[in-house]
Amino acid sequence: MRLLIKNGTIVNNDNTQKANVLIENDKIIDIINHEDVTVDETINAEGMLIVPGLIDMHVHFRDPGYEYKDDLESGSKAAVAGGVTTCLPMANTNPLNDNRSITEAMIAKSKNIGLIDLLPIGAISKGFKGESIVEMGDMIEAGAVAFSDDGLPVTDSSVMRSALEYASSFNSFVISHSEDCCLAHRGVMNEGEISTILGLKGMPSEKEEIMVARDMLLAKLTGGHIHIAHVSSEWSLKLIELAKKEGINVTCEVAPHHFSFTDKKLLTYDTNYKMSPPLRSQRDMEAMREGLKNGLVDVIATDHAPHHSDEKFVEFEKAPFGILGLQTLVPLTLKLVEDDVISLNKMVELTSYKPAKLLKLENKGKIDKGMLADIAIIDPNLEYIYDDNLNKSKSKNSPLLYEKLKGAAVYTIKSGNIVYKFPECITK
Template sequence: MLLLKNCTVINFDKIEENVNILINNDKIEDITKEEIESATVIDCSGKYVVPGLIDMHVHFRDPGFEYKEDIESGSKAAVAGGVTTCLPMANTKPVNDNSSITRYMVEKAKEIGLIDLFPIAAVTKGMKGEELTEMGDILEAGAIAFSDDGLPVMNSEVMRRALEYASQFGSFIISHAEDKNLTGDGVINEGKISTITGLKGIPAESEEVMIARDILLAKLTKAHVHIAHVSTKGSVELIRWAKKMGINVTAEATPHHFTLTDEELLNYDTNYKMNPPLRTEEDKNAIIEGLKDGTIDIIATDHAPHHRVEKFVEFDNAAFGITGLQTLIPLTLNLVKSGQFDMKKFVYLTSYKPAEILNLKDRGYIAKGKKADITVIDDKIEYIFDEKVNKSKSDNTPFFKKKLIGAAIYTIKDGKIVYDFHQQ
């Protein structure tokens, strides 16, 4: 048995202070203010105790690109970031477009035993945007949803059929909303900074056009579409309209899009290169407002590890993407500390609502009988995010070797301590 003492338990709808959580095997056996005896005790005084975080958008690069990340290193980065459930995208090599690869990913994660892994399988075979995958077969193998993330489904008829097909199985499509014709050879946000730097720009409309299309296709099919990595003010407004119209759309934002702007690109640092790109201060503020008012449902990291040689090149040739699992907590806590929202909203965005979207009823909430997936957060701990702290194989993040405040100090998965910050 494991006992968490003197807890401030944060759920999306309430806070319980000075309670003790008794964990037996993989379940929460009791939450009480009474004294309990246990062989293993963690004193959580002065810390936040929250449901294990759920990241609906990661890239673990396994199979095929294990030099960047694999399921083991990705799992270690996840639990170091307080994340107990991950959904890796399909752009592996070969692409996760069949049940064999899906099964391999699920079974490898189980062998490692640090997190629950639910693959996001490809919408189309080879992510070519042409022929739909065998969704029913792939779902039986352990996938939970479908996305060609990294590439958009450009053909509207294919996207329509994908939405219809997925909904028949009770699943949904995650949209990488990007019109590649508008994006062209762009590498940063189109605007003042692209003009100053001479780097080719990606207009906000390349995202917004596709979001508008996918919203209308969701309206037509009555299927669920989830919009990945929202980055523009216009996108937030489109999603807000869709929700008012009762269309089945959900959306996510990343910590880097509500923390950074394209002003960072004035130094040509490729660690700020991502897709969708960092946008303007106005866009950043719109995303924060979207998180506050419920237009944007969840926070997801889009954890995208790359080897240093893929970033240490000319800007145009550098890979898109940054790691994010271990910066999720400190960057999101910045919004709490600045008064944008409280810790209950933090839990809603990072755990409760993802569990609801994914229909994972055993997690996302700390209560008697629930799965013992728990993260203990110290919101005041200061540290340098360096080689010792970083658990990913890659360090392509602008926050590497910077001071961060706030971290998961214990991560508990199925009742077992799978990460202890103090044992670096």
Template structure:
């Protein structure tokens, strides 16, 4: 049995943000009370050994759920694999991750979805749930066998990395996905507008002489997809929203009752196009970092609930790939291990967003929207949870990262606030920033 004493619990699913004592037994939350004596704890343990954690000065919250992670397995294990990615996840406070389907081969068949799920179980760290493609081969033409894929364990469908350019295919996808109850996750990018752009079109791109991607490359597809979701009644989720116009389109769609949710990446909340340097390809991402005005609109949209959740879009690449010139380097930031701390340091501490809203957006709402276990510390539920030390500081060094990837803009920087203990179904998988050996 675990006894977490006098810890500040944040659980938006129960509207709790207060000091509590939390008891964990047989992998589940047994009880949460404001005060309890040692004698009472021992009685509840019924002879079982009690491991006590002094939680004063720390936060306890449901394990984070990342609905947008690239694990690269199968096919690109030199960048990341399910074992290394799920280890990075628990080090960063994530107990459930949804693995995107743009692997090699892409996850467009039930057997491949089952492979990803089983690899996650074998790893023994975070829960790993596959996302299946929307179309076969991610070619944007023929839909996958959605019902069969759901039976194989997929949590949603997405051709992330490629926008579905054909509106009729997207309409059919939303229509057929209703039979499964799963969401279609849209990568909103008009390829004709985006072209071969390298960063957001604006003053910063002009100053550096880089071809820009207009904000409209995202927002025109957002507009199209919310209209199609409204027409079909389908369940739509919009990935990595990055523009003010997109936020306003989502806000209006929700006001009309459209079944749409949206996510924002930490880097779009923290950074902007003016931070980009030609010598730092870690900031080359897709969608690209936007303007300061866009960033403020994203923060406001997250605070008022227009944007439902935060997702990392963890996109690991090899050092050789990211060492290429800016124009040749691939898009993507590796962020599972640093995302929560970066959000805490750059958004929570300055008062730009509440800590409670962060946990709601990164745990409770993802669980609710995607029908996942977790996202709560209600008694009787699996003990997926994070103990967070707001004063813990760490210099982000390549040698300390457990992900195979090093393409993070926080290398060499000190961040404040880290998960210091993480449990998955009551099993301690991370302690004092060290990922422990899994119990099989």
């Protein structure tokens, strides 16, 4: 199978060029400035961006155990519809991904579906109890790439220390869900003016910052790599900046909802804006955008967290935390480009190149000769309604559903195969 992508603009983290991409089987075999080649299929990408397939380091596919919300198939379909070709699902499934058999089953099922590369994140602690760490070496051998009890913090510092030490010995890393659960227990949104107006129990940003500080100090102690998930607070970024200056092995991610929205969105009591960590103040949101701009933030990750409509259509306090994210990643990140917060090259760095580097995926993250043909073709000017026809998740918990969006992946190519076309797309 030979495929030519012509007339598009290739965007990598460090360069942009108008050229054609020649693919054979699962590899990019050449970048050319002509069309004089024999191919089986051609995609005309005139006016579009050709970028490396996006890598989402933080998703929840709810499989096994909660397949009524999403499963590996619907999650994979949502991923490729968002230009994402590699996903790292968190371990809070049922049963938990805290042993090699679950890791192997997830990978095998994903390979059978054949849409994305699935790189599971194993639990840190057995049973998510925070008492003893999992068999990390066994799980890495099975295909796990990192470890997190995401959804719950590891409250015992000695357990987190052991996790960092063991993960480091296997050339892996730990992802921290930074939350001090004893502070503002049962909070449902950011603590501040808006929570006071709404009469809802708030969660101060210190609830996140305390655990960010602890985990970075443990990384200092152990020399292990700590990755801070879904950063939402200005002071969390200040602490991360200090740690990086001190040479502590820390990286971090920010989710699109935290650089796009503030807690003012909750004035409507829309539970689709309820998430953990919560939407915070304008100042916090601006800090996330500045962190993306100046390079302090390493990765954009969606924290895609599907929930059934019946679970969200309840009183605000009773609704679960979480928001869909895979299919709104591109339009929300392109809005940063439109607002001159980041460049297109920086967008590729944050969504593909840097995740590939952190995960040591040498054949991903760039459009170049010899690289794996994982590619998203993005139309940055396409305007559309994100409706039920486009939404590939089983769930609908996005406040952007039925809204007009701008920018989308119109083709997604995985290992040389076209795995998604935007409904209006045709090959020429």
